[in-house]
Amino acid sequence: MAMNVGGGGGSGEPEVMVEMNTTPLIDVMLVLLIMLILTIPIQMHAVSLNLPNGKPPAAQVPPKVVQIDIDFDGTISWNGTEIDSPAKLSQLLTQAARTSPQPEIHIRPNKLAPYRDVASLMALAQRDGITKLGLIGNDQFAP
Helix, strand or coil: CCCCCCCCCCCCCCCCCCCCCCCCHHHHHHHHHHHHHCCCHHHCCCCCCCCCCCCCCCCCCCEEEEEEEEECCCCECCCCEEEECHHHHHHHHHHHCCCCCCCEEEEEECCCHHHHHHHHHHHHHHHHHCCEECCCCHHHHHH
């Protein structure tokens, strides 16, 4: 960098510099040139993808849902129909287990239903071959 030193004249005022300082402009141009050089090769890269050929899978049919309600007194109902004996319930569960595709069994116990009734129903369903079993209505147990 050059510095303009005033002459030996006795005026006391510095001389006006007429030339423009081009050093910052050159720095900016060099940075832009380097950025251009770095970004051009990135744009030239191509990514080859092996996309699958063929038909998409067929839409799946939603499974049949069987709802089993357990009331506070131990009464069990199958899709709204009251079941009077454990043997009848076991027969219905065995039939459901043998159908293809197997229906989803949703157990909805009452808030006041004893745990042993729910546990025995779940054990019976497992013994009869039910694999799609779920508890619904759990929000009633939240504090």
